[in-house]
Amino acid sequence: MDRLKILSLFSGCGGMDLGILGNFKYLNKTYNQLPTEIVYAVDNDSYAVEIYNANFSHNCLVADIKNINEKDLPDHDILVGGFPCQSFSVVAQNPPRLGIKDEKGQLFFEICRILKEKQPRFFIAENVKGILSANKKRAFPLIIQEFQKVGYHVTYQVLNASDYGVPQKRERVFIIGFKKFEDCFKFQFPQRTTTNEKIPLKLVLEDEIEDKYFFSQKAIEGMLKAKKIMNKGRVQNINQPCNTISSHLAKVSLNSTDPVLKQDDSYRRFTPREAARIQSFPNDFILNVVSENRQYKAIGNAVPPVLMWHISGQIINLVIEEEKQKYSLECA
Ligand SMILES: C[S@@+](CC[C@H](N)C(=O)[O-])C[C@H]1O[C@@H](n2cnc3c(N)ncnc32)[C@H](O)[C@@H]1O
Structure with missing residues (x-):
């Protein structure tokens, strides 16, 4: 053909x-x-x-x-x-x-x-x-x-x-x-193709994360205060697929509705490579x-x-x- x-x-x-x-x-x-x-x-x-x-x-x-x-x-x-x-x-x-x-x-x-x-x-x-x-x-x-x-x-x-x-x-x-x-x-x-078993977010996360991807203590305190009145700080469950990521990722903050990750007491954004993997781009992209x-x-x-x-x-x-x-x- x-x-x-x-x-x-x-x-x-x-x-x-x-x-x-x-x-x-x-x-x-x-x-x-x-x-x-x-x-x-x-x-x-x-x-x-x-x-x-x-x-x-x-x-x-x-x-x-x-x-x-x-x-x-x-x-x-x-x-x-x-x-x-x-x-x-x-x-x-x-x-x-x-x-x-x-x-x-x-x-x-x-x-x-x-x-x-x-x-x-x-x-x-x-x-x-x-x-x-x-x-x-x-x-x-x-x-x-x-x-x-x-x-x-x-x-x-x-x-x-x-x-x-x-x-x-x-x-x-x-x-x-x-x-x-x-x-x-x-x-x-x-x-x-995936009926019961969806692919969890944890499969595409990187191990070594640079400090620049973590939110500051001040941003975390602000978010925790605001969270009492607003549904913000969209912390993802890494055992499930991630919520939708969008072009807004470029401006992600703890005060937006974009998905973020919590590791121990720290919060961080995704790295660009993680975002690409969440979208199913191959690692060599x-x-x-x-x-x-x-x-x-x-x-x-x-x-x-x-x-x-x-x-x-x-x-x-x-x-x-x-x-x-x-x-x-x-x-x-
Ligand atoms: C939803 S995105 C497309 C994503 C793409 N299909 C992919 O899978 O990667 C829409 C695209 O339309 C482009 N776009 C918007 N206005 C346009 C225009 N007037 N002429 C050409 N491209 C335009 C944007 O730059 C953006 O990349």
Whole structure:
């Protein structure tokens, strides 16, 4: 089978892209190479792209998608895009979430514009679960309608990364589009791989932690006082998957709602490597080409590669099955 050509929008540091390519190891498991190749990748965050380009043999461009003419893009079989989620996230209450009324919340129109022109066989879009309730539940049906208007049969599901061997309770909506109704009909979201036994956070923690990752005594006292009135200081149970990490990791404090760790009487943030492992990036994924703050941001924004690998596999299976059928008909 020829490799399926992938066009990647909003590529970030490449979580989705690594997942759809495969060929990586994570927690002693090998995620095989998939029959795919990335023919074009773009993101407007030059720091995330620096990480991307340190890890893949093809290049990601730094550009605003709005400035890219769809006619200049290469033909492809699958478009992937985790479009920006800040406008839909329930965490983003201040300023209040504007959903599709916000400029960033309208970036899915860029995906539609490219789909309309290029008509790939499939697309995979990803966003936060909050998109389902944004704009009083009006945004999501409108987004689905827009995808349908440009010629796609669409299905979607909320998947939790911790059901697929990732030590993080990260719930995200995956929207899958199909040119052919038959593909949409046959497609199934991947079966959970971890049912009872979820991967605990402790499996991805580092042993030697530099002092700079620990919070000061003053910050701890402030948090302990505030905790009596607010549910802050999100200390993680290391025997369970971690709560969702986000791009906010770059600004994590004991007064925010981000996950932190407690070791004896000390509290600390995750190291960038731990954050990457929580997201299921392999240990050899290069991070230190940009500052730690930029690493946290790009990693927190990413789609867990392991989860994306499972979803991609289900789409690729449709193509493989179709080829097998064709072959058996030709040989009959
Ligand atoms: C949710 S993140 C994508 C993460 C990526 N799919 C991954 O798995 O690593 C959204 C990305 O959209 C990018 N972005 C936001 N506005 C953009 C624009 N106008 N043009 C291009 N990229 C944009 C951000 O820089 C960010 O990296």
